[in-house]
Amino acid sequence: MGPLRLGELHGSLTDPVLAAMEFLNEIANRYPEAVSFAPGRPYEEFFDVQDLHRYLRAFHQYLVGEAGMDPRQARRTLFQYGRTKGIIHELVARNLAADEGIQADPESIVVTVGCQEAMLLVLRALRAEPRDVLLAVSPVYVGLTGAARLVEMPVLPVRDGPAGIDLDDLVARVRQARAEGLRPRGLYVAPDFANPSGATLDVPLRRALLRVAAEEDLLLLEDNPYRLFGSTDDRLPTLKALDDDARVVYLGSYAKTGFPGARIGYVLADQPVDLGDSRTGPLADQLSRLKSMVTVNTSPVSQAMLGGLLLEHGYDLAKANLREIEVYRRNRRQVLDGLAARLPDAAELGVRWNSPSGGFFIVVTVPFPVDDPLLEFSAREHGVLWTPMHHFYGEGVPLPHLRLSVSLLTPERIERGLDRLAAFVSQRVHSGPG
Amino acid sequence: MGPLRLGELHGSLTDPVLAAMEFLNEIANRYPEAVSFAPGRPYEEFFDVQDLHRYLRAFHQYLVGEAGMDPRQARRTLFQYGRTKGIIHELVARNLAADEGIQADPESIVVTVGCQEAMLLVLRALRAEPRDVLLAVSPVYVGLTGAARLVEMPVLPVRDGPAGIDLDDLVARVRQARAEGLRPRGLYVAPDFANPSGATLDVPLRRALLRVAAEEDLLLLEDNPYRLFGSTDDRLPTLKALDDDARVVYLGSYAKTGFPGARIGYVLADQPVDLGDSRTGPLADQLSRLKSMVTVNTSPVSQAMLGGLLLEHGYDLAKANLREIEVYRRNRRQVLDGLAARLPDAAELGVRWNSPSGGFFIVVTVPFPVDDPLLEFSAREHGVLWTPMHHFYGEGVPLPHLRLSVSLLTPERIERGLDRLAAFVSQRVHSGPG
Incomplete structure (x- = not known):
């Protein structure tokens, strides 16, 4: 039979939200060596098949x-x-x-x-x-x-x-x-x-x-x-x-x-x-x-x-989650402290972040629009992944925010990831508007 | 808050198909002692938690x-x-x-x-x-x-x-x-x-x-x-x-x-x-x-x-299913032979059934309309359950057919169920039109 046309299937399949979710998954697969602050997955080191x-x-x-x-x-x-x-x-x-x-x-x-x-x-x-x-x-x-x-x-x-x-x-x-x-x-x-x-x-x-x-x-x-x-x-x-x-x-x-x-x-x-x-x-x-x-x-x-x-x-x-609660607290602290240490001139650069007292996520605000091509650039050139915030607004307009998830990474990976993230942000800030 | 109204929820919730499915489940719970030819569940005697x-x-x-x-x-x-x-x-x-x-x-x-x-x-x-x-x-x-x-x-x-x-x-x-x-x-x-x-x-x-x-x-x-x-x-x-x-x-x-x-x-x-x-x-x-x-x-x-x-x-x-295949074959045979033995005058009574060569289901045709109240009567008075066929047509009109499932029962339960089913059918036939 001839091919079905996407436009003749349910409208959700052509919705930008869906394409965005898939892009985020797909890019993680394309850059497996990147340190990823993207997935909101729970910490997995304590799991045991038994x-x-x-x-x-x-x-x-x-x-x-x-x-x-x-x-x-x-x-x-x-x-x-x-x-x-x-x-x-x-x-x-x-x-x-x-x-x-x-x-x-x-x-x-x-x-x-x-x-x-x-x-x-x-x-x-x-x-x-x-x-x-x-x-x-x-x-x-x-x-x-x-x-x-x-x-x-x-x-x-x-x-x-x-x-x-x-x-x-x-x-x-x-x-x-x-x-x-x-x-x-x-x-x-x-x-x-x-x-x-x-x-x-x-x-x-x-x-x-x-x-x-x-x-x-x-x-x-x-x-x-x-x-x-x-x-x-x-x-x-x-x-x-x-x-x-x-x-x-x-x-x-x-x-x-x-x-x-x-x-x-x-x-x-x-x-x-x-x-x-x-x-x-x-x-x-x-x-x-x-x-x-x-x-x-x-x-x-x-x-x-x-x-x-x-x-x-x-x-x-x-x-039951006392160990996990401590891991997430430690990771949040490590990311917040690590950002401050690596970006001492954040305020002058127009970079800032929030400090949630719990959960998996931190939002970093930057002085440039954050879109999917920029994420791809970050993955390719700097080896670090995160999530463009505009995907959570259901609109296609890039916003100057990115989401970091701290739940899945070990301390060593966080350090390496923050080095890369700081390098990416600094480079973007100094590369001027664009 | 005031109660939500069913009519303000999705239309599928007031669809007769759904009500019918629930009635069939619910009646089985109300007559747990009845022999049930209703559920299309697989034979369960071979399951083992290990x-x-x-x-x-x-x-x-x-x-x-x-x-x-x-x-x-x-x-x-x-x-x-x-x-x-x-x-x-x-x-x-x-x-x-x-x-x-x-x-x-x-x-x-x-x-x-x-x-x-x-x-x-x-x-x-x-x-x-x-x-x-x-x-x-x-x-x-x-x-x-x-x-x-x-x-x-x-x-x-x-x-x-x-x-x-x-x-x-x-x-x-x-x-x-x-x-x-x-x-x-x-x-x-x-x-x-x-x-x-x-x-x-x-x-x-x-x-x-x-x-x-x-x-x-x-x-x-x-x-x-x-x-x-x-x-x-x-x-x-x-x-x-x-x-x-x-x-x-x-x-x-x-x-x-x-x-x-x-x-x-x-x-x-x-x-x-x-x-x-x-x-x-x-x-x-x-x-x-x-x-x-x-x-x-x-x-x-x-x-x-x-x-x-x-x-x-x-x-x-x-x-992997050789044992189950044999159980279902045996059960089909037992139900078909058992119906013939118990209803030797089926043709004169206007009762007949099909003889599928596989699967879980047999359809019995009877000379009276089969609806949910009749199923309830069968459960209450004769201790036997089956499924009115009209539910599979998506319309509310009673039809003169009922479905027997043979998959779940043991030979002893089938014998008892067939005794009850034959008594129910005979009584309905002889009670005249209604």
């Missing part, structure tokens, strides 16, 4: 022990099709209690194939008509933008401002959207050490955001994969923990606090849905119905891995 | 052996994010060669979270505009209908007729759709022991279908999860094996030939896509890009399970 066997055994023990299954039921649970909402929902609820002080009804949890599927299910549920739109604090994680493209839901940016979200801009955007006949269904927000900005909302701002959401009748879609990776003794409450009105849909990821290869995420969606005939059920039930059409159910073998990990650590992933 | 540990070890051994990875790379492959198209694509290609004689380029394969995600990706790619529609041989697997609803792609039924597909009806439907301004993008078809009809297309009809697809410029979406479960020595070639024009997208499932709990499927999509600038790439690459927005990648731990299973059996799942 962990997987141990997690599986621990979860099987739980099934035939606390869960009260006979060996046949336990075997069936691991091998057969299973409950659409998942089989580790009780353990996820205990984890939310242990780490976040959130008392979640396990029936309001859907275990998903990573947080990506959770985002897709929520957006698919909310995007009922072409007038349905999503708001998102900008810059925004590209996975959210991708899920929105897949269900053809426009994403309207809300300014982050210095505090992490500009509530005046939020209200203005909502009202403007409504005036244009659009129906804003929710706001996507990452309150702690956001990807890519590193921003964290303080508690008064979290409360104010909840108030605005109630006044404007918006759902808040809270995504918070990095929040354990800050100070261990003064974590701020999640929006969900402050939410006494079922206003927050909590998007859960275990990719950073567990491991990405399990592809286990979840969504806590306790919003009541009117089913008619005076019946209501949690939004989670509707997301589960959508999930039956996307992946049927999340692999019970993968769930067993996360379930075993949760059991092994008493559901407390903050404690 | 298998999972062995598969994982075998796949890890493959990574550090044949795949040439050092231990760090192997560990990273299992624990981290990974290749969007999957990590067992080479093994899947060898499996296609061993079982089907299909020589597939591994780069044209996307490993998916079950066949459900494969269907969703293909339909999402093909449904670019509201005029894009899918054709499907009717009755059709409800998972296909569900995926289509999720991407708002209408499914136009094509008559199966006595041969498994009525090509005249196919052509008429395509032309009528085009006359109405619609754009038929493909035909979904299950050529071997289809769910639910049990129908198998003979080889001349397969060749004729490929000719019609070429003439009408249709893609064929071949779904063939049951084909190994027939005679072991005269399997017919798949449509994909007969396809020398990249006309067939092959939807792969390991839920029946491996095990459902891995949630591993795949799609072989070697159709060239024109990317502009004289570049082409396989459709698989576009499906991979969509997958990055749905589940990012399929769990490498789950892939390791199927990979290990494939390695352990030399990629030959027909051989």
Whole structure:
């Protein structure tokens, strides 16, 4: 048959966001020797293949022990099709209690194939008509933008401002959207050490955001994969923990606090849905119905891995990640100190960076526009990779910012990478405008 | 906040197909003591939890052996994010060669979270505009209908007729759709022991279908999860094996030939896509890009399970399933013989059934309409469950057919179930019209 034409396939396939994500992956493959501050992957030095066997055994023990299954039921649970909402929902609820002080009804949890599927299910549920739109604090994680493209839901940016979200801009955007006949269904927000900005909302701002959401009748879609990776003794409450009105849909990821290869995420969606005939059920039930059409159910073998990990650590992933938390703290410090040491004249050069107190990301501002060709130049000529920030704004316009991820590198690699990064920045600054 | 209204969420959530799927699940839970000829689950008596540990070890051994990875790379492959198209694509290609004689380029394969995600990706790619529609041989697997609803792609039924597909009806439907301004993008078809009809297309009809697809410029979406479960020595070639024009997208499932709990499927999509600038790439690459927005990648731990299973059996799942093939043959025989023995006057009663030579399903025709309340009656009064066939037609009109699945039951349960089923049918026949 003749070739299919890209333009006759779904529009998301010609979206610049997708091309950008691929370019970033592809360039890392093309320059394998480069030091990469690009990927937001968790630190991997502590992984051990024996962990997987141990997690599986621990979860099987739980099934035939606390869960009260006979060996046949336990075997069936691991091998057969299973409950659409998942089989580790009780353990996820205990984890939310242990780490976040959130008392979640396990029936309001859907275990998903990573947080990506959770985002897709929520957006698919909310995007009922072409007038349905999503708001998102900008810059925004590209996975959210991708899920929105897949269900053809426009994403309207809300300014982050210095505090992490500009509530005046939020209200203005909502009202403007409504005036244009659009129906804003929710706001996507990452309150702690956001990807890519590193921003964290303080508690008064979290409360104010909840108030605005109630006044404007918006759902808040809270995504918070990095929040354990800050100070261990003064974590701020999640929006969900402050939410006494079922206003927050909590998007859960275990990719950073567990491991990405399990592809286990979840969504806590306790919003009541009117089913008619005076019946209501949690939004989670509707997301589960959508999930039956996307992946049927999340692999019970993968769930067993996360379930075993949760059991092994008493559901407390903050404690389970003490070593990782320390690595990320050390790496952030090393990058910040290393930038200062290597660029003592940064202020005169017009170079600056933020200092997030947690998470994986640091944003460097430079006195020149940062685009993909410049990244390629940096990789080729200086052997260092990073992420152009403009990709997180969903627009093609280069911005004078680049994102550094500090999560994956060892101290030696960081030193080498900073040498190269400083050389790249200095050369660009001194090569004049262009 | 006030309750969300179901009518303000995505339209698929109020679709009768979804409600029907849930009713069928729910009734099985309500009557746990009933003998169930309902679920299309594979036989589970041969599963053993130790298998999972062995598969994982075998796949890890493959990574550090044949795949040439050092231990760090192997560990990273299992624990981290990974290749969007999957990590067992080479093994899947060898499996296609061993079982089907299909020589597939591994780069044209996307490993998916079950066949459900494969269907969703293909339909999402093909449904670019509201005029894009899918054709499907009717009755059709409800998972296909569900995926289509999720991407708002209408499914136009094509008559199966006595041969498994009525090509005249196919052509008429395509032309009528085009006359109405619609754009038929493909035909979904299950050529071997289809769910639910049990129908198998003979080889001349397969060749004729490929000719019609070429003439009408249709893609064929071949779904063939049951084909190994027939005679072991005269399997017919798949449509994909007969396809020398990249006309067939092959939807792969390991839920029946491996095990459902891995949630591993795949799609072989070697159709060239024109990317502009004289570049082409396989459709698989576009499906991979969509997958990055749905589940990012399929769990490498789950892939390791199927990979290990494939390695352990030399990629030959027909051989790996010899015991299961015999169980399904025995069960089909037992149900067919048992129906004949219990309903010797079937012809006079207006009761008959088909005799598929493979697969999981038998269709019983009865002289009364079969709907959900009747299923509930059968469960409550006779302790036997089955599936009303009208659910596979995507319409609410009761039909005089019910589907029996023979895959999960032991011989003793089949005997008991047939006693109950015969009592139910006899009672309904003799209770007169209603």
